[in-house]
Amino acid sequence: MDIDVLGALDVRENGISITPTAAKPRQVLALLALHADQTVPVAALIEELWGERPPRSARTTLQTYILQLRALIATALAGDGSDTSRTAKDVLVTLPGGYLLCGGGGKSDVREFERLSGLGYRAVDAGDHPGGARLLREALGLWSGPAFADVQGGVQLDMEIRRLEETRLCALDQRIEADLRLGRHREVLAELTVLVSRYRTHENLHGQFMLALHRSGRRGEALDVYQRLRTTLVRELGIEPSAALRRLQRSILMTGPERPLETTETPKRRLVPVG
Structure with a gap:
């Protein structure tokens, strides 16, 4: 079985898709596929489908979705025709308290x-x-x-x-x-421009952007990046930039545009929300 989740969900048995089109069976398969070869508890699947207020029929409905997935798996197995002893129940296994999707080394x-x-x-x-x-x-x-x-x-x-x-x-x-x-500071500038716009409070990305700009001879823009980040952090989170980022700003201020910074390190990452 081949499993792709880093983008669109695509689960294939013998090269044949077993990904359902209906939303809730798709959710079930997604959770099982992410945890392939591990038991996913029934309680986790029910919470995924209905949150904190599942209907009385939740377990029965979940069993229906499992049957639908097994029907897709059975079709894929039949399409191969090389191993008639392997059934859909061998691929999507019922275990005490949950279900397991067998990856089979795919x-x-x-x-x-x-x-x-x-x-x-x-x-x-x-x-x-x-x-x-x-x-x-x-x-x-x-x-x-x-x-x-x-x-x-x-x-x-x-x-x-x-x-x-x-x-x-x-x-x-x-x-x-x-x-x-x-030394690939110019190569990463376009990528970092997009990233700091998306992750407006991510300090390390901003520090890397500042360093890349400065090394590209764009000292003023590097300092502008710091000021925009500081404004965002203070306004949205009530915090100042980290000490490491402040040191980087001072280094840029003290280093002329004709001289590269001696350090090659960007600030160590501080965990703040990346909104």
Whole structure:
């Protein structure tokens, strides 16, 4: 089974899609696919579908959705014709308290993203910035859009979407950091312009943007980025920029446009909302 969730939901058995078009069965498959080879409790699926006030018929209705998914799986299995002993119940398994979608060793874009980004982090930590940048760029290339872009998420999926987005941001942050250390400041300017507009309180992205602008001979614009971020942080969150970001601003103020900053590090990330 091949599973893609970093963009539109696409789950394939034997190369045949088993992704339903109806919204609620799609939610069920999305949660099962994200946790492939793990038991997803019935309670989590019910909360995903109906929130805190499920109908009395919730379990029965959930069982109906499971049957619909198994019908799609059975069609996909029949289309292969090579293993008549494997049934839909072997792929979508009923277990005490929940259900398990058997990945069968197939591809998963989430798992591949986690593998590549983990290798990228280790490469960067070891000082291999070219290798780290390449691995992280490959990991980020697996994203074709927001996670579960075509699924109407409930409580459980919304939480997972936020978690996945955070992992993507961390990989993006580290890849840009590696690129800056490799002197690719001009190459990342356009990307950072978009990112700081989207993540208006993300300090590390703003620090990277400031550094890239300054190294590109755009010192005034780098200082403007700091002032806009400070205004946003004070107005929306009631906090000042971090000490590391303030040091970066002072370094830019004290360094003439003809001289590059000696430091190659952007401020360490401070966890604030990324609205």
